[in-house]
Amino acid sequence: MNYVFGPVLSRRLGQSLGVDPIPQKTCNWNCVYCQLGRTTPITDRVEEYYPREAIVVEVEEAVRTHGRSKIDWVTFVGSGEPTLHSGIGWMIREVKERTGLPVAVITNGSLLYIPEVRRALLPAGVVLPSLDAGSEALFRKINRPHPEFTFERLVDGLVSFSGEYDGRLWIEVVLISGLNDSEEALRDLAEVISRIGPDQVHLNLPTRPPAESWVEPAPEEGIVRARSILGDVAHVFHGVEGTHELSGFDDVVEAILDIIGRHPMSEKELTAVLEAWFPGEVEDALTDLAASGRAHVVERYGDRFWSGSDQTYSDTPADN
Ligand code: SF4
Structure with missing residues (x-):
């Protein structure tokens, strides 16, 4: 989609x-x-x-x-x-x-x-x-x-x-x-x-x-x-909003990119959402995405958030 x-x-x-x-x-x-x-x-x-x-x-x-x-x-x-x-x-x-x-x-x-x-x-x-x-x-x-x-x-x-x-x-x-x-x-x-x-x-x-x-x-x-x-x-109304329906995805990488490309998500929350659909595959997929530059981590409030590579934050190196 x-x-x-x-x-x-x-x-x-x-x-x-x-x-x-x-x-x-x-x-x-x-x-x-x-x-x-x-x-x-x-x-x-x-x-x-x-x-x-x-x-x-x-x-x-x-x-x-x-x-x-x-x-x-x-x-x-x-x-x-x-x-x-x-x-x-x-x-x-x-x-x-x-x-x-x-x-x-x-x-x-x-x-x-x-x-x-x-x-x-x-x-x-x-x-x-x-x-x-x-x-x-x-x-x-x-x-x-x-x-x-x-x-x-x-x-x-x-x-x-x-x-x-x-x-x-x-x-x-x-x-x-x-x-x-x-x-x-x-x-x-x-x-x-x-x-x-x-x-x-x-x-x-x-x-x-x-x-x-x-x-x-x-x-x-x-x-x-x-x-x-x-x-x-x-x-x-605060806190992060709910669970994702991922039945349309065969591939964990595509599912991750679809979620974080629209809304960055904390590592904890992202892992919890994805493990339900792709058990055992999430950690390696995130490591590969970071290595390939298709996703990156933004640190806030002592937490790690995953975001699509085209999103720019104040501490993204190129933009400081
Ligand atoms: S810049 Fe403000 S108005 Fe625009 S998408 Fe972000 S939060 Fe919404």
């Missing part, structure tokens, strides 16, 4: 079939916590990155292979920002119509200021935009957007979308120690969130390797502060 992965068991979406409609790390932001590494180069080009029909046909095939009853959501998630694909609205509608399954969209929300993009997402059953800051300065520090984007434009887009959308709107906040977990930052964020009026706010921590090595997850007191300032709309 080129554009579809999983289903992956997700705490929020149950069995989620992922759709990745754009090439690796195509994004208009360069978040300090991005688990896919730094955005190089940052882009705001909206285009048909991969053919829309081919993507939807692959979703249909995956649904047939795994069985419709085994999938709760088809989730457009992307190795970057999925709304940069010009066919996002068409794909959402076609996936719903051809599979009968509900669609979720995980987005940074940056393009919601554009009326056509808001209209494109209306048929989705749930939309999960990011909002990590309540001020322009902090937005620039955390999300490091393409120069064309302003915080005001981001918030205006979210407020407009919330007013037009009938589905579930779940805002995702990544809490970073010393950046957006202070009382002042959280009060700013609470003010903006109250203008948007989402159904839920999901508090997350950067648990996979962040692009910048200095990024640390907010400590427990920061999470408690966020819960108390943001109120009952906020729910804590």
Whole structure:
């Protein structure tokens, strides 16, 4: 499969079939916590990155292979920002119509200021935009957007979308120690969130390797502060998301590359997932992948994370 992965068991979406409609790390932001590494180069080009029909046909095939009853959501998630694909609205509608399954969209929300993009997402059953800051300065520090984007434009887009959308709107906040977990930052964020009026706010921590090595997850007191300032709309969701369905893979190397090419994973978690499908083969496969340069290890929080070779982190030698 080129554009579809999983289903992956997700705490929020149950069995989620992922759709990745754009090439690796195509994004208009360069978040300090991005688990896919730094955005190089940052882009705001909206285009048909991969053919829309081919993507939807692959979703249909995956649904047939795994069985419709085994999938709760088809989730457009992307190795970057999925709304940069010009066919996002068409794909959402076609996936719903051809599979009968509900669609979720995980987005940074940056393009919601554009009326056509808001209209494109209306048929989705749930939309999960990011909002990590309540001020322009902090937005620039955390999300490091393409120069064309302003915080005001981001918030205006979210407020407009919330007013037009009938589905579930779940805002995702990544809490970073010393950046957006202070009382002042959280009060700013609470003010903006109250203008948007989402159904839920999901508090997350950067648990996979962040692009910048200095990024640390907010400590427990920061999470408690966020819960108390943001109120009952906020729910804590942190830790790494669930297991992978790997029945379509005959080869352990291909299975590893498919997983870590989309989401870096700690060695412990990766080994646990893979041993269930390829007992006794995992350690040698990882050693071979590292030796061949097709995968590499990023160390964070005292843990080893495996990532695809084309992902760049602040401590990747060539980028220091
Ligand atoms: S976290 Fe999402 S929005 Fe931020 S740089 Fe990574 S892909 Fe883009």
